[in-house]
Amino acid sequence: MTTMTATTDNEATTSLHDVRRATQTFPLAGRAKDLVGSLIDSSTSLLASQSHDIVRFAMGSPADEAVPAEEFRQIAGEILDNSSFTYGATEGEPRLLQLLVDYLATTPDPSSHERLVITTGGMQGLDLACKLFVDPGDLVVVESPTYTNGSATALSYGAQLLEIPTDEDGMLVDQLEDLVSHTHKTPKAIYTIPTFQNPSGVTMSEERRRELLRLAHKWGSVIIDDDPYGLLRFAGTDIPTFQTLSPQDPLLFSVRTFSKILAPGWRVGWVDADPALRQLLINGKQAMDTCTNVPNQHIVAEYIARGGLEDHLAGLRTLYRERKDAMVESIRTHLGDRVTTTDPEGGFFLWVTLQGEFAEIDTRELFERALADGVAFIPGPALSPGGRFRNAMRLCFASSTPARIDEGIRRLTGTLETMARE
Numbered sequence: 001m002t003t004m005t006a007t008t009d010n011e012a013t014t015s016l017h018d019v020r021r022a023t024q025t026f027p028l029a030g031r032a033k034d035l036v037g038s039l040i041d042s043s044t045s046l047l048a049s050q051s052h053d054i055v056r057f058a059m060g061s062p063a064d065e066a067v068p069a070e071e072f073r074q075i076a077g078e079i080l081d082n083s084s085f086t087y088g089a090t091e092g093e094p095r096l097l098q099l100l101v102d103y104l105a106t107t108p109d110p111s112s113h114e115r116l117v118i119t120t121g122g123m124q125g126l127d128l129a130c131k132l133f134v135d136p137g138d139l140v141v142v143e144s145p146t147y148t149n150g151s152a153t154a155l156s157y158g159a160q161l162l163e164i165p166t167d168e169d170g171m172l173v174d175q176l177e178d179l180v181s182h183t184h185k186t187p188k189a190i191y192t193i194p195t196f197q198n199p200s201g202v203t204m205s206e207e208r209r210r211e212l213l214r215l216a217h218k219w220g221s222v223i224i225d226d227d228p229y230g231l232l233r234f235a236g237t238d239i240p241t242f243q244t245l246s247p248q249d250p251l252l253f254s255v256r257t258f259s260k261i262l263a264p265g266w267r268v269g270w271v272d273a274d275p276a277l278r279q280l281l282i283n284g285k286q287a288m289d290t291c292t293n294v295p296n297q298h299i300v301a302e303y304i305a306r307g308g309l310e311d312h313l314a315g316l317r318t319l320y321r322e323r324k325d326a327m328v329e330s331i332r333t334h335l336g337d338r339v340t341t342t343d344p345e346g347g348f349f350l351w352v353t354l355q356g357e358f359a360e361i362d363t364r365e366l367f368e369r370a371l372a373d374g375v376a377f378i379p380g381p382a383l384s385p386g387g388r389f390r391n392a393m394r395l396c397f398a399s400s401t402p403a404r405i406d407e408g409i410r411r412l413t414g415t416l417e418t419m420a421r422e
């Protein structure tokens with residue numbers, strides 16, 4: 001594993017030093033050395049400690065004004081009763097599960113009680129998937145670039161990761177068989193973010209989804225289908241999900257979350273998986289946290305029960321479309337053909353690759369310099385387990401206003417131009 005850092009050298013050295021010291025001092029389990037820190041999160045922590053004005057394209061967080069805070073405050077004040085203060089069912093609060101089943105019935109991918117387990121965010125869904133399916137040495141296929149907090153979860157269970165390149169239509173599934181054959185292993189799991197991918201914003205085509213399903217069945221691999229952004233389509237037409245293409249498929253393990261559509265701080269998500277896995281999921285989750293925070297589940301449930309979710313989603317789509325358009329426009333104006341960018345039809349992120357006079361700039365170095373100039377993003381190597389994409393970066397358009405987006409891209413352009421001159 002290449003260790004990449006978006007933090008300062010000092011911090012990176014300190015954290016490596018801490019890990020080494022822990023290894024020497026404690027009788028650590030073998031897997032502890034595979035606990036790679038999240039570079040997405042460490043950039044975020046670094047940002048939290050900065051006091052100057054920074055345009056924040058780094059975090060994948062919903063816009064402050066996209067969170068129905070006033071309704072949450074009102075609901076929180078009203079719903080807390082005695083039942084909220086005790087342990088809840090590991091699989092989730094019955095009211096939330098029922099409302100979720102009702103809500104999913106209005107989408108192309110209905111589900112049922114025996115398939116659903118409420119989780120502590122999407123992250124816990126990913127952890128449960130790996131807990132159930134990944135043994136040390138198992139091959140897990142990931143997209144390149146990918147959401148490295150997800151791939152780090154697989155690593156923490158000892159997975160061997162195989163990065164598969166992507167283009168505008170998602171994972172290059174036509175290369176998958178060949179790349180897998182070189183490992184002399186059969187993938188245990190395929191981790192994909194098929195729709196408005198984090199970090200690139202691209203969406204896997206229907207043809208590739210069908211082919212991926214075919215290969216998963218050929219190999220008996222589980223598809224860990226991580227889709228936090230699918231409900232946030234603001235342009236183009238829907239592409240059928242894996243669930244739509246292959247309903248009730250036992251090899252599909254769907255990880256979902258309210259983080260991007262309501263608020264990440266609630267830490268409420270869900271897993272939709274084959275009923276035969278449910279008891280194992282419950283047993284696995286019991287050992288992690290007994291149950292997801294009960295009051296938070298009630299708040300989310302009450303919000304859905306009041307019927308505002310559809311209107312809220314419609315509002316988010318309008319907001320994020322405007323912001324994505326603003327970012328693409330600013331990039332074209334300030335950076336022109338010195339970069340290429342994806343142009344997503346939904347979600348939070350776009351992916352910028354440096355070209356021409358900027359092509360040799362390392363975005364890890366750019367990160368440090370741009371931060372000082374007041375703009376933050378996630379450098380490409382933080383989004384690839386092998387540290388690829390030195391000349392690329394993830395920009396989140398969701399959390400800044402169009403005026404701030406333009407200011408941020410202007411600052412970034414200034415930093416790039418200075419570095420290119422040196």
Ligand code: PMP
Pocket residue numbers: 060120121122123124147150193198226228257258259264267268269
């Ligand atoms: N998967 C992807 C692709 C994500 O972008 C995120 C959040 N950034 C998660 C999972 C984790 O979601 P949660 O915050 O609900 O744990």
